[in-house]
Amino acid sequence: MITHDTIVIGGGLSGLRAAIELHDKGVDVAIISKVPPIRSHSGAAQGGINASLGMDDSWESHAFDTIKGSDYLADQDTVEILTKEAPDRVLEMEHWGTNFSRKEDGTIAQRPFGGAGFPRTCYAGDRTGHNLLHSLHEQVTKRNIKVYKEWLVTRLVIDDNRCIGAIAMNLFDSELEIFKAKATLLATGGYGRIYKRSTNALINKGHGISLAYRAGIPLQDMEFVQFHPTTLLGTNILITEGARGEGGYLYNKDHERFMKRYAENSMELAPRDIVARSIQQEIDEGRGFPEGYVELDITHIGKKLIEERLPGIRQISIDFAGVDPVEKPIPVQPGQHYSMGGVSSDKDGCTPANGLYAVGECACISVHGANRLGGNSLLDTVVFGRRAGVHAANYISTIDAPNDEMLEDALESEKMNISELMGDSEESYADIKDSLRKNMQENVGVFREREKLEKAVVKIKELEVQARSLRVKTLSKQFNLELLNAIELRGMLDLAHTIALGALVREESRGAHYRTDHLERDDANWMKHTLAYFTQDGPRLEYKDVTITTFQPKKREY
Amino acid sequence: MITLKVKRQEEENVWYQEYEVEDRPGMTVLEALFYAQEKLDTSLTFRYACRGAVCGSCSMLINRIPRLACKMQISEMRKEPTNEGNLEVLITNKKTEIDNSVILIEPLPNLRVIRDLVVDMEPFYSLVEDIKPWLEMKENVPEKENLMDRDTQVKIEQYTNCILCALCHGSCPVAAKDKQYYGPAALAKAWRFYLDPRENEESKQERLAIVDSESGVWGCDTVYKCVAVCPKKVAPTLAINELRGRIEDKKEKGAK
Numbered sequence: 001m002i003t004h005d006t007i008v009i010g011g012g013l014s015g016l017r018a019a020i021e022l023h024d025k026g027v028d029v030a031i032i033s034k035v036p037p038i039r040s041h042s043g044a045a046q047g048g049i050n051a052s053l054g055m056d057d058s059w060e061s062h063a064f065d066t067i068k069g070s071d072y073l074a075d076q077d078t079v080e081i082l083t084k085e086a087p088d089r090v091l092e093m094e095h096w097g098t099n100f101s102r103k104e105d106g107t108i109a110q111r112p113f114g115g116a117g118f119p120r121t122c123y124a125g126d127r128t129g130h131n132l133l134h135s136l137h138e139q140v141t142k143r144n145i146k147v148y149k150e151w152l153v154t155r156l157v158i159d160d161n162r163c164i165g166a167i168a169m170n171l172f173d174s175e176l177e178i179f180k181a182k183a184t185l186l187a188t189g190g191y192g193r194i195y196k197r198s199t200n201a202l203i204n205k206g207h208g209i210s211l212a213y214r215a216g217i218p219l220q221d222m223e224f225v226q227f228h229p230t231t232l233l234g235t236n237i238l239i240t241e242g243a244r245g246e247g248g249y250l251y252n253k254d255h256e257r258f259m260k261r262y263a264e265n266s267m268e269l270a271p272r273d274i275v276a277r278s279i280q281q282e283i284d285e286g287r288g289f290p291e292g293y294v295e296l297d298i299t300h301i302g303k304k305l306i307e308e309r310l311p312g313i314r315q316i317s318i319d320f321a322g323v324d325p326v327e328k329p330i331p332v333q334p335g336q337h338y339s340m341g342g343v344s345s346d347k348d349g350c351t352p353a354n355g356l357y358a359v360g361e362c363a364c365i366s367v368h369g370a371n372r373l374g375g376n377s378l379l380d381t382v383v384f385g386r387r388a389g390v391h392a393a394n395y396i397s398t399i400d401a402p403n404d405e406m407l408e409d410a411l412e413s414e415k416m417n418i419s420e421l422m423g424d425s426e427e428s429y430a431d432i433k434d435s436l437r438k439n440m441q442e443n444v445g446v447f448r449e450r451e452k453l454e455k456a457v458v459k460i461k462e463l464e465v466q467a468r469s470l471r472v473k474t475l476s477k478q479f480n481l482e483l484l485n486a487i488e489l490r491g492m493l494d495l496a497h498t499i500a501l502g503a504l505v506r507e508e509s510r511g512a513h514y515r516t517d518h519l520e521r522d523d524a525n526w527m528k529h530t531l532a533y534f535t536q537d538g539p540r541l542e543y544k545d546v547t548i549t550t551f552q553p554k555k556r557e558y
Numbered sequence: 559m560i561t562l563k564v565k566r567q568e569e570e571n572v573w574y575q576e577y578e579v580e581d582r583p584g585m586t587v588l589e590a591l592f593y594a595q596e597k598l599d600t601s602l603t604f605r606y607a608c609r610g611a612v613c614g615s616c617s618m619l620i621n622r623i624p625r626l627a628c629k630m631q632i633s634e635m636r637k638e639p640t641n642e643g644n645l646e647v648l649i650t651n652k653k654t655e656i657d658n659s660v661i662l663i664e665p666l667p668n669l670r671v672i673r674d675l676v677v678d679m680e681p682f683y684s685l686v687e688d689i690k691p692w693l694e695m696k697e698n699v700p701e702k703e704n705l706m707d708r709d710t711q712v713k714i715e716q717y718t719n720c721i722l723c724a725l726c727h728g729s730c731p732v733a734a735k736d737k738q739y740y741g742p743a744a745l746a747k748a749w750r751f752y753l754d755p756r757e758n759e760e761s762k763q764e765r766l767a768i769v770d771s772e773s774g775v776w777g778c779d780t781v782y783k784c785v786a787v788c789p790k791k792v793a794p795t796l797a798i799n800e801l802r803g804r805i806e807d808k809k810e811k812g813a814k
Contacts, residue, residue: 036679041613094704095695100711101708106707127612141687201609202609203606312612316610320584320610472600478568479672479676482600
């Protein structure tokens with residue numbers, strides 16, 4: 001049994017920021033991560049992090065843009081916290097060594113981003129996530145915070161609505177171990193890989209979210225899935241919104257700047273849900289290129305500016321699509337990018353279970369509502385990562401050590417589960433996973449309708465049955481990928497089920513959730529958060545109110 | 559079809575195994591490895607995460623050159639020889655006229671193999687940590703951001719672009735024979751912090767003293783292999799030369 005006051009599951013930005021806060025408050029904290037922290041998907045974030053640093057800008061203006069962007073589903077009290085604390089968190093990252101791009105006067109440079117009334121996106125070239133991740137990791141290294149690298153948590157242990165730790169598998173030898181902790185923070189990121197086309201890292205299967213779900217914690221607003229408008233044709237690697245922020249144009253095959261038909265004022269810098277739908281509509285109506293894409297043109301920006309501000313996406317386009325954006329437009333198409341939904345948690349990351357916190361993409365706090373603005377997710381990680389750390393540090397000083405017996409029982413039952421997974425079967429992980437990803441892409445995508453969503457739910461149920469008889473035949477103890485995949489598959493199906501069912505039941509269009517059979521937002525019936533609870537027969541849905549403080553819902557136009 | 563010839567290892571057993579992979583336009587070496595793992599042999603293992611050449615997980619030896627598997631196109635690999643039998647770690651490959659349908663894949667050198675293509679990265683991480691890779695700010699922390707001119711920011715950026723993939727470490731002849739040698743990535747990181755005007759002078763000098771040794775900048779053979787294999791154009795050897803210069807300057811000043 002390994003004991004720490006607190007454990008942080010996940011070593012991306014949220015997890016690292018939380019761990020630093022806990023450490024600095026004198027708490028014994030350890031990070032458990034299935035990949036070394038610097039390999040986390042946070043490092044792939046490109047465009048930037050929002051903060052109202054400008055003299056003419058204000059947190060109120062940032063809050064309004066965020067709430068309007070969310071199609072009024074975000075909780076306005078948490079958005080206020082996000083936007084008020086933004087400048088402090090960004091300046092703190094600068095003080096910790098993040099190499100932000102600069103203006104002529106030496107201050108942090110800011111670029112325009114979609115849905116924002118002011119250029120408030122701070123950036124480090126187009127490698128902002130990478131820079132923030134390495135800076136935070138450096139601070140974790142400096143503090144000598146213990147990191148259990150390449151361990152997969154397989155279960156959260158809950159004792160009478162209190163989280164007392166977790167069971168995790170060391171990937172170096174496949175042995176299970178108890179982690180006993182007074183507080184547990186989930187910071188495990190998103191689930192993009194349940195979709196066929198996703199910008200997400202291959203490791204993003206939503207496993208952490210599913211751990212909370214199986215432990216009885218509700219998942220909130222799972223039907224709100226962000227599709228990024230511009231992902232590279234073929235690999236669906238992200239091409240940052242910063243490319244449009246720096247002046248890039250979108251063209252269809254007739255070389256028409258089609259955004260004028262969808263958002264005549266904001267054009268390419270409308271929020272992501274709107275631009276993604278516009279591109280998809282162009283493609284669906286035959287105005288895209290035959291392989292299913294449109295063109296993102298930044299050639300007019302010039303080589304010098306591209307090298308200075310967008311060097312990463314230039315390299316990505318060359319390496320993965322054989323196109324140099326200095327000379328030719330980039331072929332792009334929408335792809336799954338971000339989860340607005342996640343483990344239901346509050347302004348301090350608290351979930352309904354005592355001692356269990358969720359922050360970052362795996363959480364739904366809810367600051368992004370039905371559609372997240374670009375530059376707000378990196379901000380979310382450091383603001384709420386820190387806040388959860390503060391709260392957890394206080395919480396653990398008030399409670400007794402957990403009960404060992406419950407943890408030991410959980411270990412035994414988890415050992416049993418793993419041993420039952422071993423053996424031969426007709427089923428294949430690859431087939432079930434590929435089928436799931438195709439199903440989500442085709443039936444729970446940018447445009448949704450009853451018939452397709454019903455089909456999606458039926459398919460997921462079938463796949464759940466198939467997955468139950470999947471067995472693992474590889475016996476190797478070190479880095480058993482087959483075992484890892486089999487363990488994570490169940491969670492992928494769980495999340496897909498909550499997304500598809502939530503989308504089927506929500507008969508309105510709001511933000512990223514767009515129903516072609518219910519085109520309007522319906523505030524009278526649907527101005528509410530979805531809560532999905534695990535049951536053996538599939539998700540049980542409940543609803544809760546949205547917190548509205550300052551900004552009354554209005555029609556959303558750009 | 560393309561053949562992946564993969565060096566495999568479990569405990570003491572080492573063997574080469576061939577996988578016939580159905581390739582398609584745009585396929586990368588990493589995708590071919592997934593094809594093999596998912597469809598042909600689920601026991602095969604390797605590391606991966608981003609698949610977009612930003613996370614540094616999938617470092618391995620491809621046709622005897624240290625490279626990121628996710629970044630290498632199968633179509634390009636068809637144009638080069640496997641260099642099988644060549645015991646050296648290479649840095650560039652010649653192009654062949656003939657279509658070569660075999661790709662040789664081996665674990666990243668200079669680190670112990672755990673299984674198949676997964677190596678023990680801990681010694682590498684530990685060497686980086688030895689140079690104290692974090693910013694120690696000056697006293698009087700400003701209320702707002704530190705001001706920095708654009709030229710300095712750009713200079714630092716070349717080194718903050720490092721993704722710690724360890725390809726440089728795998729290519730380095732000094733790292734091959736001296737396990738204490740900090741290696742290209744750690745030394746490039748040391749220069750990154752030396753360049754940073756936000757760092758306090760004492761910490762700069764302390765780090766300079768750490769790398770002023772045979773395990774540090776004086777251990778480098780300046781063969782520029784690390785520069786050649788870096789997927790992020792970080793140029794560790796240039797950093798090492800700069801650090802050497804600073805150390806010599808300091809000693810000259812001290813002697814006066």
